[in-house]
Amino acid sequence: xxxxxxxxxxxxxxxxxxxxxxxxxxxCVLAEGLLTTTYSEEEHLRExxxxxxxxxxxxxxxxxxxxxxxxxxxxxxLQLPATxxxxxxxxxxxxxxxxxxxxxxxxxxELLGGCCVFVTCxxxxxxxxxxxxxxxxxxxxxxxxxxxxxxxxELGLSVPALSLADLVKTHLSSFQLFQxxxxxxxxxxxxxxxxxxxxxxxxxLASKAWLVTGRHPVPVVTAAAFLAxxxxxxxxxxxxxxxxxxxxxxxxxxxxxxxxxxxLLEILLGMASQLTxxxxxxxxxxxxxxxxxxxxxxxxxxxxxxxxQEEEWxxxxxxxxxxxxxxxxxxxxxxxxxTKKKGCPLAGKxxxxxxxxxxxxxxxxxxxxxxxxxxxxxxxxxxxxxEPISDSEIEQYLRSPEEIQAFRKxxxx
Amino acid sequence: xxxxxxxxxxxxxxMSPYDVELPIQATKDVFHSQFHQPKTFHTDYSSVDLSFLPxxxxxxxxxxxxxxGHEMQKEPDGSVPRSKYSGVSxxxxxxxxxxxxxxxxxxxGVCPPLTPMTPITPASSASEISGIVPQLQNIVSTVNxxxxxxxxxxxxxxxxxxxxxxxxxxxxxRIREPRTTALIFSSGKxxxxxxxxxxxxxxxARKYARVVQKLGFPAKFLDFKIQNMxxxxxxxxxIRLEGLVxxxxxxxxxxxxxxxxxxxxxxxxRIVLLIFVSGKVVLTGAKDRxxxxxxxxxxxxxxxxxxxxx
Numbered sequence: 001x002x003x004x005x006x007x008x009x010x011x012x013x014x015x016x017x018x019x020x021x022x023x024x025x026x027x028c029v030l031a032e033g034l035l036t037t038t039y040s041e042e043e044h045l046r047e048x049x050x051x052x053x054x055x056x057x058x059x060x061x062x063x064x065x066x067x068x069x070x071x072x073x074x075x076x077x078l079q080l081p082a083t084x085x086x087x088x089x090x091x092x093x094x095x096x097x098x099x100x101x102x103x104x105x106x107x108x109x110e111l112l113g114g115c116c117v118f119v120t121c122x123x124x125x126x127x128x129x130x131x132x133x134x135x136x137x138x139x140x141x142x143x144x145x146x147x148x149x150x151x152x153x154e155l156g157l158s159v160p161a162l163s164l165a166d167l168v169k170t171h172l173s174s175f176q177l178f179q180x181x182x183x184x185x186x187x188x189x190x191x192x193x194x195x196x197x198x199x200x201x202x203x204x205l206a207s208k209a210w211l212v213t214g215r216h217p218v219p220v221v222t223a224a225a226f227l228a229x230x231x232x233x234x235x236x237x238x239x240x241x242x243x244x245x246x247x248x249x250x251x252x253x254x255x256x257x258x259x260x261x262x263x264l265l266e267i268l269l270g271m272a273s274q275l276t277x278x279x280x281x282x283x284x285x286x287x288x289x290x291x292x293x294x295x296x297x298x299x300x301x302x303x304x305x306x307x308x309q310e311e312e313w314x315x316x317x318x319x320x321x322x323x324x325x326x327x328x329x330x331x332x333x334x335x336x337x338x339t340k341k342k343g344c345p346l347a348g349k350x351x352x353x354x355x356x357x358x359x360x361x362x363x364x365x366x367x368x369x370x371x372x373x374x375x376x377x378x379x380x381x382x383x384x385x386x387e388p389i390s391d392s393e394i395e396q397y398l399r400s401p402e403e404i405q406a407f408r409k410x411x412x413x
Numbered sequence: 414x415x416x417x418x419x420x421x422x423x424x425x426x427x428m429s430p431y432d433v434e435l436p437i438q439a440t441k442d443v444f445h446s447q448f449h450q451p452k453t454f455h456t457d458y459s460s461v462d463l464s465f466l467p468x469x470x471x472x473x474x475x476x477x478x479x480x481x482g483h484e485m486q487k488e489p490d491g492s493v494p495r496s497k498y499s500g501v502s503x504x505x506x507x508x509x510x511x512x513x514x515x516x517x518x519x520x521x522g523v524c525p526p527l528t529p530m531t532p533i534t535p536a537s538s539a540s541e542i543s544g545i546v547p548q549l550q551n552i553v554s555t556v557n558x559x560x561x562x563x564x565x566x567x568x569x570x571x572x573x574x575x576x577x578x579x580x581x582x583x584x585x586x587r588i589r590e591p592r593t594t595a596l597i598f599s600s601g602k603x604x605x606x607x608x609x610x611x612x613x614x615x616x617x618a619r620k621y622a623r624v625v626q627k628l629g630f631p632a633k634f635l636d637f638k639i640q641n642m643x644x645x646x647x648x649x650x651x652i653r654l655e656g657l658v659x660x661x662x663x664x665x666x667x668x669x670x671x672x673x674x675x676x677x678x679x680x681x682x683r684i685v686l687l688i689f690v691s692g693k694v695v696l697t698g699a700k701d702r703x704x705x706x707x708x709x710x711x712x713x714x715x716x717x718x719x720x721x722x723x
Contacts, residue, residue: 130670145671158662161655162670213654214673214690361651361690385615394623397573397588407569 004028063109064096071113074136078128084120091116091155100154111139111147119151122159127166129218164207164217168200171221176250177229187236188248190229198228201296202264208303209267210361216256222246223260231292238286263362270357271295271302307359543713547644547696547705551607552614554639558601558622558632567597570628586621593617597625601632604640611639611702643697644705648713650692650720657688657719677712684708688716 001008002023009024021031060068071092075085092113095101101112114137121128130148134141152159176184178192202224206212212220226245230237242261246253265285272278272288272295281287288295295302303309357365399407564584568576575585584597593607593614603621608614615637625632654675658667667675674695677686682704687695694712699705 130668141671145668148668148671149666152666159666160662161658161667207655210651210690212669213652214669216670218670363689363691364651383610383612383616385612385619387616389616389620389623391627393590394620394627397571397624398627399570399572403572404569 002026002028002030064093067092067096067109067113070110071116074114074117074133077136078117078121080117080121080126084117084124084126087123088113088116088120091119091151091157095151095155098154100150107139108143108147111137111144112151114139114144115148115151118148119157119159122162123157125160125163125166127163127170129162129167131218162217164203164212164221165200167217168203168221168224169196171218171251172196172199172225174251175225177248184248187233188240188245190232194232195225195228198232198292198296199225201299202228202292205267205296205299205303206260206264208299209263209307209359211260211263211267213361214363215260216254219254219256220260222251222254222257223264226257226261227264227289227292230289234290238289265289268292268295270306271299274302274306303359307357309359543648543710545646545648545709545713547646547694547709549609549642549644549702549705550695551641551643552609552611552639553604553606553641554608554611554614554618554637556603556605556618556622556637557635558597558603558625558630559635560601560631560633562597562599562601562625562630564597564599567625567628571624573624586624588617588620588624591617595621597621611642614639639700641697642699642702642705643695644699644702644709645693645695646709648692648694648716650716651690652688652692652716652719654688654690657716660719661715679708679711681711682707686712688712692716 002010002025004023005026005028007023007025010030011022011024013020013022015032018032020029022029068089071088072085075088095112095116096109101109104112114133118128118130118133120126130141130144133139134144137144151157172192172195175195177188177190177195180186180189199221203212203221206220206224223242226242229245230240242258243253246257262285265288268288269283269285272283272291275291275294275298278291278294283291562584564576564578564582567584567586568574571584571586573587576583581596582598586595586597587593588595591608591613593605595606595618596604603618605614605618605621608617618637619634622632622634652675654667654669657675657677658665661677664679665675665677674687674689677688679686683698684696684704685698686708687697689695694709694716696705696708699708
């Protein structure tokens with residue numbers, strides 16, 4: 001009788017030259033090379049069934065196998081080096097065992113694989129954005145974000161920041177402007193090295209001018225690439241809008257890119273006002289593009305002089321009047337301080353005066369939030385929490401019998 | 414003389430150091446010609462001469478400032494705070510608000526032995542005390558009313574109640590004073606949110622319990638506990654988050670693709686800080702307000718160390 005399935009259909013079969021006693025129903029090998037005469041002998045000599053061997057514990061669950069396959073596929077699609085695949089798979093296996101990821105929805109388990117690939121790339125400074133991974137996984141970004149943060153926490157991984165320089169190179173590689181093709185008009189074609197170099201310069205400038213911190217990186221790169229491309233052949237390209245540029249280049253136009261472009265142009269215009277040979281011209285946001293090369297070349301000097309570099313400010317970043325030592329009657333303060341900073345009388349934390357706007361993040365230049373209301377009054381701060389509560393105060397929250405009747409009728413409770 | 418000009422004009426007020434409409438008009442000119450270092454112009458009250466206060470010497474000032482010396486800092490006029498925190502909350506409105514503030518009655522007439530002409534050199538640790546006090550924005554507390562509740566009944570009989578069993582299995586109740594919201598569950602457990610202080614939260618929770626009592630349920634008030642406190646403040650200078658995440662990688666998470674702020678998980682005290690490029694900081698995860706203050710005092714020198722010297 002077969003110990004595996006109980007069938008009596010035992011067959012003597014030969015594996016090569018070795019005689020074997022095999023169950024015809026389930027294929028379980030009962031004995032090799034020996035013919036036993038008693039049932040107990042058969043049992044003793046039978047092979048250990050696979051289900052009872054340690055092999056079962058090493059067998060991966062179907063879900064885990066599927067997940068690992070997904071991770072491997074993702075790495076192949078993204079053309080990542082082989083070492084990345086190993087690391088990503090090991091992260092996935094580790095995470096999969098943790099209770100935090102064991103009992104989650106299948107959707108999340110899918111994302112877990114993507115997160116492991118993403119983390120691996122970031123750890124090797126491979127500029128993969130979340131947007132890319134999410135589109136590959138057809139995932140919602142919020143869900144991805146949640147899984148990513150839990151993964152980081154549970155495995156204790158340190159994920160280095162996205163390198164902007166690498167992102168520029170990678171993002172620009174996806175622009176279809178470097179090879180002549182049927183649907184790309186000649187004026188659109190550009191040399192890749194030149195475009196990358198100039199875009200990097202603009203992105204670096206944006207970073208110094210506080211346009212990058214706290215913002216999504218891709219729209220900044222898109223806007224910078226557009227400006228760089230325009231500035232390399234301004235005559236032909238100034239008339240082309242950002243949307244058309246992105247369409248021809250075959251890249252998505254992220255909505256914030258328009259705003260980033262506006263901010264970049266504002267910075268460039270400010271800088272241009274400090275270039276002696278440009279002061280004569282009345283530059284606007286179209287014409288300043290022609291001079292981007294010069295502006296980038298002298299950016300350190302220009303940034304310092306075009307904007308008030310003082311990074312602290314008096315009460316209220318914008319226009320709280322001239323509080324502080326800038327008020328009239330204080331002519332002495334400016335003189336010893338003006339030596340280094342042209343046109344920006346500074347002395348410690350005070351507002352910038354004159355025409356120069358401070359070099360601050362845009363959220364501080366144009367604050368949208370209303371000022372915080374006054375702090376609790378003194379009577380509140382004397383609260384103990386054990387004050388007596390009057391009946392009348394509580395009764396105001398209770399419905400009168402008429403109201404209850406009316407509600408009962410209306411809602412048919 | 415070293416960088417001690419901070420003892421000048423803002424010696425007498427815990428308010429904005431830029432508010433020069435102070436009683437010490439005469440001394441302004443003397444000091445202004447000496448001011449040249451931007452870094453001295455910040456809300457640094459640690460250099461204030463506190464010798465007139467009893468039991469506070471220059472030596473133990475720094476120690477007490479780091480733990481709970483806030484009341485010491487905040488009241489150079491010598492007035493004793495009514496309760497541990499009342500003085501702080503009074504003055505923090507003057508310090509951390511951008512709205513125009515009036516000189517508080519206590520400080521306007523002050524003229525103790527303090528003279529602006531005797532600046533005190535701050536010790537190195539003291540110069541890192543921020544002088545900024547985070548303001549509490551939200552307190553979450555729980556309490557056990559210890560009786561089973563009929564939520565439908567409560568929603569019918571209370572004016573300020575909302576009950577949508579398909580959406581959420583609790584009654585959402587609100588009161589006007591203190592302005593808070595409560596989630597009341599059929600088990601008798603209740604969550605109270607929206608208060609701006611521990612006392613307010615407790616008072617509000619008691620009011621909700623009274624409402625439930627008046628609706629006919631034998632509600633008690635057991636195990637009141639503050640579960641979470643949220644505070645916020647402004648350090649007044651922009652912060653390069655990309656640099657901060659590099660320096661403090663093991664505590665920080667900055668993903669501009671996900672969220673514009675940097676998430677800093679401080680270990681001691683165990684507080685999560687959201688740090689934004691504008692210099693605004695949100696602190697959360699505290700069970701006691703001292704944790705919020707301590708966390709901010711820990712992060713401030715880190716953030717300050719990041720400021721570009723101008």
